[in-house]
Amino acid sequence: MSPHSQPSAMSWEAFKALVRERAQHWRVFGLPGRWQVLQELKELQRLQEALGADARPASDRFPILYLATLDDGWGHGLDVIEAAARAVGVRTVRLGLLCSAEHILDACRRRPPDVLGLTILHAETEPIVSAVVQGLTSGVTVLAEGPVFGIPTLRHAPA
Template sequence: MPNTCVSTEFEQKLLDCLHGWERVSPTREAYLNAARELTMWRSDHNHPGLWALPPLMVTATIDDGLGHGLEVIEKLAEAAGVRIHSLGLLQSPESISEACRKLNPRFLGLTVLQLDSDDWVAEIVRGLPPSTLLIAGGPAFQYDEDFARRTGTHVVVKNGVAFLQFLMNWDARPGKMNL
C-alpha cells in the first residue's frame, strides 16, 4: 500500500472484512454492520482511518430517490476515514458540480440507476475540479458497459467490496490519480 495506510492493525480489520465477503456476497445490512463496527473501533482507538489527513468525498444521486447504495458507500467511506459531505438524493448536475467546485473534494460518489442519465453524468464530469475523481456505481454501469467511457467516469465500483478495495489502494499523495 503506497503511502496511504497509517495503521496496519486497521488495514488488517478492513482486509478481514474483504476476505469474509469473498466467501459470501454481503447484504446491504452486512455492509452497514461492518461499517458500524469499523467506525466504533476507530472511535475507541482515536484512529483517523487509512489516512493521516482524511480526504473529502461529496456524495449524491441524480436519479435515485431511495439512496440505499449511496448510504452503503457513505458508511463504508466514513469507516475507512473519509470525510463525507452528502448533498442528498435527486440532485441536479448543476448543484453537484457547483458543490464540488466550492468544496474541492478528492472524490465525488454518485449512484446512477437510469441508462438515460448519461448526459447528466457527462455534464457533472465536465464541471468537476481537476483534482476530483468521480467514483460511481449502479445499474447504469452494470447494464451498459460503455456508460463509464461515454460519460468520462473515472472509477466504477460494482459494490461495496470494490469500493473498499479502491480506497485501500488509493494513493493519497498530491497529483496521484490512480486510474
C-alpha cells in the same frame, strides 16, 4: 469481528489489517445483505473511532468524498458507500438525492472534493453525468456506480 474486541489496545496497523480482512472475505464469499453490511461497517467505525486521535492519522490526511444520486430517490447505495468511507476515516459530505448537475457542481466549486461518488440507476442520466464530469475542476476523481453499469454476480457464504 468479535464483539469482545479490545479497541483501545488496537493499533492503526491492526485496524487496517482488520479492514483488509473484511474486504477480502467479502470478495471471496460475496457481500451479505445490506443490513448486515451496514452493521459490520458500523462496528468497524466504532473500532476506528475507539483508537483515539493519537492512534489515527490526522483527519486532514484522509480524502473528502462527496456523495450524490442523480436519479435515485432512496439512496440505499449512498448509505453503504458513506458507511464504508466513514468506517475507515474518510470525510464524507452527502449532497443529496435526485441532484441536478448544477447542484453538484456548485458544491464542488465552493470546496472541491477529492472524490465525487455518484449512484446512477438509468442510462438516460448519461448527459447529466457528462455535464458533471466536464464541469469539475481537475484533480477530482469521479466514481459512478449503479445497475446501469451492469449488476455484478454476488456469491453468498454457505450457511
